């Protein structure tokens with residue numbers, strides 16, 4: 591029997607495998623991954639230091655356990671190098687595998703800024719368990735940490751490191767923290783609360799050079815200040831992994847382009863999770879991924895199912911000032927109307943025709959999430 595092959599064992603890849611079995615798919619199933627195939631929840635990577643968790647303790651199931659639970663073959667430490675969409679085959683380390691259906695769940699990679707300076711090569715990024723293990727090891731000798739990128743993930747790591755007793759400085763060109771997802775007043779509330787816990791923010795200033803300075807690292811900012819720390823972490827966003835699909839002639843844009851059933855431009859090839867752009871939207875978050883996992887599990891088990899997204903607020907794990915935000919879709923016109931102060935804000939994004947098309951809540955206002963979702967127009 592020719593198997594369904596899933597490339598990737600993150601939340602998307604393992605999620606689809608689980609749904610397939612739940613929906614009664616009884617034929618052969620193969621998962622292939624470039625990593626070690628342990629199961630873990632990636633969002634935990636930016637909230638684990640304060641809890642003293644090691645990479646080993648974040649992995650909740652071994653690859654053998656996953657393979658046995660899923661009654662699947664899981665091939666680890668193997669990179670798929672080629673997809674032949676006409677022949678329905680893939681190439682892995684020179685070996686050719688046939689698929690009946692192929693699922694691309696290849697995730698995204700951290701964006702690497704073209705940093706200058708002799709310390710640039712030692713700046714860390716954290717996007718998987720292996721990265722987290724390295725980060726934690728380096729932190730053992732690093733009291734002062736510089737975070738490049740005061741966005742969602744940078745702010746979460748800063749929050750976590752403050753909780754673990756580190757001195758944290760955040761740097762970036764942004765006007766306020768998490769500026770792509772939050773109105774200014776919400777970002778400023780986060781800034782103030784993290785500052786109260788020791789964070790130092792250097793906003794609207796970064797010249798992109800990291801120099802070594804003895805055992806530490808330094809960067810001269812555009813405003814003339816110097817930041818000197820023991821370790822730099824870069825968290826400037828992620829980019830969908832599209833190279834494999836692109837080389838196979840599958841249509842890609844920002845992500846791998848799919849229709850509402852997650853089918854790519856190639857027959858029998860599907861994509862979901864961080865790598866996918868589903869009907870024009872690349873949403874690198876868990877909530878949309880889980881909706882896609884359920885839909886694809888049904889489709890591949892014989893019940894064609896469309897992805898329908900409900901309102902999906904993003905929960906930002908800055909525990910020192912928690913945030914829930916549902917930013918308006920790109921291109922929607924309107925303005926943020928925000929009330930509250932540094933203890934917490936509630937913001938509504940209102941279009942010129944008076945329709946609410948997004949919201950955000952921070953600090954002591956996050957309990958209003960249910961009410962805010964009710965205020966949003968039905969989908």
Ligand SMILES: Cc1cc2nc3c(=O)[nH]c(=O)nc-3n(C[C@H](O)[C@H](O)[C@H](O)COP(=O)(O)OP(=O)(O)OC[C@H]3O[C@@H](n4cnc5c(N)ncnc54)[C@H](O)[C@@H]3O)c2cc1C
Pocket residue numbers: 597598599600601602603622623624625631632633634635636668669670671695696697698716717718743831834862863864865873874875876877879905906907
């Ligand atoms: C630090 C951090 C914190 C986050 N916090 C949140 C949060 O609080 N809330 C939220 O909603 N989202 C959060 N996210 C985003 C969320 O974790 C991701 O959207 C989600 O985990 C993506 O899962 P995925 O399965 O699509 O990709 P990944 O987990 O990246 O899995 C990709 C898989 O593909 C494999 N692969 C790639 N290329 C190949 C190849 N050529 N051959 C074989 N295998 C290949 C990899 O080895 C891996 O197994 C966070 C992300 C990070 C990095």
